[in-house]
Amino acid sequence: MSAGTQVHANLTEEQVREISGDLDEPEWLLETRLEALAALEELDMPDVIRTPGRDWTNLHDLDFESLVDPLNAAENKDQVGPEEAEVLSWSDAVQEHEDLLKEHFGSIVDPQENYLTALSTALFSTGTVVYVPEGVDAEDVAIRTEQNSRSLFNYTLVVTEESSSVTILERQSTGAEQDEQYYSGVVEVAAGENSYVQYGSLQNLSEEAYNFTVKRGVADTYATIDWIEGNLGTQLTKTEVSTTLSGDSSETQIVGAFYGHNDQHFDLDAKVWHRAEHTTADLVTRGVTDDVARSVYEGVQDVGADAWDTSSYQRENTLMLSDESEADASPKLIINNHDTEASHSATVGQIDAEDLFYMTSRGVDPRSARNMLVEGFFVPVLEEIDVDELRDDLEGLIGARLRQRD
Amino acid sequence: MSSDQDHLKETDTEARFEFKKEENAAVRSGKGLTEEVIRMISDDKDEPDWMLERRLRALEQYHNMPMPSDWPGMPDLSELDVEEIIPYIRPDVDKREGVDDWTELPDEIKDTFDKLGIPEAEKNALSGVGAQYESEVVYQNMQEQWEEKGVIFCNMDEAVREHPELVKEHFMTTCVPPSDNKFAALHGAVWSGGSFVYVPEDVTVEMPVQAYFRMNSEGMGQFEHTLIIAEEGSEVHYIEGCSAPKYGTHNLHSGGVEVFVGEDAHVQYSTVQNWSKNTFNLNTKRAICEENGTMEWVSGSMGSKVTMLYPCTILKGRGSTDTHITIALAGEGQDIDTGAKVYHNAPETSSTIESKSISKDGGRTNYRGLVHIADGAENSSTAVECDALMFDNESTSDTMPYMEIEESKVDVAHEATVGKIGDEDIFYLQSRGLDDDDAKKMIVAGFIEPITEELPIEYAVELNRLIELEMEGSLG
Numbered sequence: 001m002s003a004g005t006q007v008h009a010n011l012t013e014e015q016v017r018e019i020s021g022d023l024d025e026p027e028w029l030l031e032t033r034l035e036a037l038a039a040l041e042e043l044d045m046p047d048v049i050r051t052p053g054r055d056w057t058n059l060h061d062l063d064f065e066s067l068v069d070p071l072n073a074a075e076n077k078d079q080v081g082p083e084e085a086e087v088l089s090w091s092d093a094v095q096e097h098e099d100l101l102k103e104h105f106g107s108i109v110d111p112q113e114n115y116l117t118a119l120s121t122a123l124f125s126t127g128t129v130v131y132v133p134e135g136v137d138a139e140d141v142a143i144r145t146e147q148n149s150r151s152l153f154n155y156t157l158v159v160t161e162e163s164s165s166v167t168i169l170e171r172q173s174t175g176a177e178q179d180e181q182y183y184s185g186v187v188e189v190a191a192g193e194n195s196y197v198q199y200g201s202l203q204n205l206s207e208e209a210y211n212f213t214v215k216r217g218v219a220d221t222y223a224t225i226d227w228i229e230g231n232l233g234t235q236l237t238k239t240e241v242s243t244t245l246s247g248d249s250s251e252t253q254i255v256g257a258f259y260g261h262n263d264q265h266f267d268l269d270a271k272v273w274h275r276a277e278h279t280t281a282d283l284v285t286r287g288v289t290d291d292v293a294r295s296v297y298e299g300v301q302d303v304g305a306d307a308w309d310t311s312s313y314q315r316e317n318t319l320m321l322s323d324e325s326e327a328d329a330s331p332k333l334i335i336n337n338h339d340t341e342a343s344h345s346a347t348v349g350q351i352d353a354e355d356l357f358y359m360t361s362r363g364v365d366p367r368s369a370r371n372m373l374v375e376g377f378f379v380p381v382l383e384e385i386d387v388d389e390l391r392d393d394l395e396g397l398i399g400a401r402l403r404q405r406d
Numbered sequence: 407m408s409s410d411q412d413h414l415k416e417t418d419t420e421a422r423f424e425f426k427k428e429e430n431a432a433v434r435s436g437k438g439l440t441e442e443v444i445r446m447i448s449d450d451k452d453e454p455d456w457m458l459e460r461r462l463r464a465l466e467q468y469h470n471m472p473m474p475s476d477w478p479g480m481p482d483l484s485e486l487d488v489e490e491i492i493p494y495i496r497p498d499v500d501k502r503e504g505v506d507d508w509t510e511l512p513d514e515i516k517d518t519f520d521k522l523g524i525p526e527a528e529k530n531a532l533s534g535v536g537a538q539y540e541s542e543v544v545y546q547n548m549q550e551q552w553e554e555k556g557v558i559f560c561n562m563d564e565a566v567r568e569h570p571e572l573v574k575e576h577f578m579t580t581c582v583p584p585s586d587n588k589f590a591a592l593h594g595a596v597w598s599g600g601s602f603v604y605v606p607e608d609v610t611v612e613m614p615v616q617a618y619f620r621m622n623s624e625g626m627g628q629f630e631h632t633l634i635i636a637e638e639g640s641e642v643h644y645i646e647g648c649s650a651p652k653y654g655t656h657n658l659h660s661g662g663v664e665v666f667v668g669e670d671a672h673v674q675y676s677t678v679q680n681w682s683k684n685t686f687n688l689n690t691k692r693a694i695c696e697e698n699g700t701m702e703w704v705s706g707s708m709g710s711k712v713t714m715l716y717p718c719t720i721l722k723g724r725g726s727t728d729t730h731i732t733i734a735l736a737g738e739g740q741d742i743d744t745g746a747k748v749y750h751n752a753p754e755t756s757s758t759i760e761s762k763s764i765s766k767d768g769g770r771t772n773y774r775g776l777v778h779i780a781d782g783a784e785n786s787s788t789a790v791e792c793d794a795l796m797f798d799n800e801s802t803s804d805t806m807p808y809m810e811i812e813e814s815k816v817d818v819a820h821e822a823t824v825g826k827i828g829d830e831d832i833f834y835l836q837s838r839g840l841d842d843d844d845a846k847k848m849i850v851a852g853f854i855e856p857i858t859e860e861l862p863i864e865y866a867v868e869l870n871r872l873i874e875l876e877m878e879g880s881l882g
Binding site: 049050051052056305318320321322323324325326327328329330331332333334335336337338339340341342343344345346347348349350 | 476478479587776781794796797798799801802803804805806807808809810811812813814815816817818819820821822823824825826
């Protein structure tokens with residue numbers, strides 16, 4: 001089923017022209033937007049896990065008619081970085097780095113991959129471009145987006161040249177509360193030869209919000225892309241974090257943490273595509289579901305026929321704090337080269353009764369004991385986060401949510 | 407162990423699996439799926455009206471259901487044309503319900519099963535054997551001592567006539583209804599032959615009961631139905647083997663297996679499947695387990711062009727248990743898409759799935775599994791372990807488990823590993839004087855040992871021998 005018609009009715013070419021014109025965009029970019037708008041009618045929603053008789057995440061019920069308000073985007077945005085790197089707002093990037101945009105925009109995430117990417121491409125009004133020249137080590141790039149409108153479409157491009165490195169911390173939150181909001185984010189990372197990108201993200205939008213995010217990177221020879229993906233907010237999140245290891249000896253790590261409570265629904269994908277020799281991937285995600293929250297995790301490790309000498313590991317662990325919550329996991333291995341060491345594992349369980357007993361027998365009250373055990377559960381993931389600020393924030397938010405319980 | 411191996415050494419295993427017989431049919435249906443064909447099958451079997459009605463209802467459901475199309479990475483079924491498959495062939499046997507004594511069989515059929523080593527296996531295991539040739543069961547034997555205890559082991563057609571109440575209640579009603587999937591519906595319409603096993607309360611059948619299915623004709627479909635009812639406190643081990651020689655056009659095997667495991671009962675279902683490499687093997691196998699019942703699936707899949715088979719257990723009663731042990735081997739041109747499904751629908755249920763696969767010469771194996779733990783299935787646990795071994799770079803090995811967990815008081819674990827055959831292991835064995843081929847064979851034998859040790863010895867030997875043949879590339 002194509003969902004195209006449901007939103008198309010209140011979207012017009014004029015709106016897209018206006019967004020593009022306000023940003024003073026070149027003609028080719030406007031064309032890309034208009035083509036994406038026109039494609040909406042034929043495009044379907046992003047893939048979700050399906051087993052016979054069941055879709056694990058229902059995106060078709062989203063009421064775009066009322067959620068998407070293209071000309072009323074408003075946000076508070078910080079885009080800061082060190083002097084060595086260029087951290088530009090979208091309108092500045094359009095003026096100063098058109099060639100860079102022409103080369104990379106839409107090259108990693110196809111604007112017409114699905115209905116939601118096309119919608120994002122047609123309507124995005126805010127964005128950040130991070131450009132790190134050859135040999136430059138740039139730390140502490142911070143992108144903070146506070147959504148103050150019904151819908152917000154955000155685009156981020158990171159380009160690192162040979163032997164450079166960058167650490168980026170992105171946060172999404174909600175400012176003035178609305179009843180329901182829609183946040184859409186597309187992130188493209190092009191990691192040049194021997195460069196290093198760490199991209200940390202902390203999504204803490206309002207629990208009335210809907211969120212669709214794609215973060216995708218391509219790693220050249222000897223390049224490394226590390227992702228940290230923290231999800232706490234929204235009532236419905238559909239997110240994909242993925243890396244294509246296209247250069248020999250490239251590496252990626254995807255670290256995920258989520259905490260769902262109330263009636264939150266998280267659909268989280270972590271994917272790696274091994275497309276060159278001697279590539280390494282490590283995927284590790286831990287999360288909690290409480291109340292009637294639900295998590296759907298899909299992990300894909302795809303080893304192509306030319307990906308000789310691949311190492312690929314994946315772990316996913318879910319802790320269920322309530323009887324009504326639900327956790328689904330599907331870690332997939334797709335192996336086309338036999339010179340591969342690959343493994344995945346997934347577990348779902350509750351707090352270990354013996355651990356709890358041990359702690360209470362040592363005088364810790366049951367509530368604190370439970371909170372300590374949940375915090376301890378996240379430690380293996382937190383340990384993988386190099387950026388102190390992100391780790392502290394994530395830890396703080398998890399702790400706050402835990403103490404909010406009971 | 408030596409005597410069991412000896413008799414298999416004496417038979418030419420390759421010849422056993424590859425020879426063809428002149429087709430000699432008494433009744434042969436037309437191609438394709440029409441009401442006329444269904445009526446002809448039912449009429450030829452002298453079936454009661456209720457069975458004909460069920461067949462026609464299933465046929466209607468079949469026509470109304472789409473082919474599966476949106477499974478990620480599903481095998482290619484485009485070459486399968488059900489309308490070109492001959493659904494029913496009755497071999498020329500005097501007594502339609504089968505004969506009781508091996509010697510009464512027509513020479514040609516006897517010869518076929520002789521070559522497959524069936525009578526030897528029977529003699530060795532001193533157990534009952536049912537053998538199906540094309541669409542009909544031609545030979546059935548059951549030891550007297552079990553018969554005296556009320557155990558029934560007969561072919562399905564006979565069961566429809568002799569035990570209508572049991573069949574009416576259990577046949578494709580609650581376990582595998584035709585509406586389950588397109589090929590279950592197809593099966594419901596054209597099913598023929600198969601085994602019926604009934605074990606009364608508290609009876610333990612100590613010897614495995616065995617059935618052997620063989621497809622001999624070109625372009626035919628085989629649709630045997632197996633119905634096993636194990637009453638409270640009973641115990642039985644059922645073994646089936648399947649094979650077909652290779653032909654140019656495509657065969658279809660779409661069997662149906664339904665197992666009812668009563669309270670405290672224990673059923674083991676073991677199968678070694680070695681269909682010819684033009685066969686589409688699309689089965690539905692399912693068990694329902696009552697309180698404290700135990701279901702064990704042991705399966706080896708090595709033949710066929712395409713296999714899509716996910717034996718399923720529904721853990722319906724408190725404290726029931728499921729074990730799946732599967733091994734798949736895919737060689738050139740083969741796509742073995744197999745796995746396990748378990749529904750934990752009651753508290754304190756447990757399941758263990760152990761899956762091993764080997765892919766070589768461009769073959770593809772896939773573990774596709776679903777573990778569902780329903781809300782309220784407290785203190786349930788499941789452990790899934792998949793290991794894949796790849797021999798070369800033309801081959802593919804995928805793992806696609808799905809876990810749906812609706813209950814918090816559970817213990818769920820899934821693990822999978824993929825790797826190539828260890829260079830160091832081979833080097834070690836070579837340094838002890840084995841050549842490369844023998845070293846690989848030995849590593850594979852070790853890799854699949856968890857499966858073979860679950861099987862009675864003659865099947866384990868056959869499985870090992872089949873795998874050796876596959877490894878040598880001398881089969882199919």
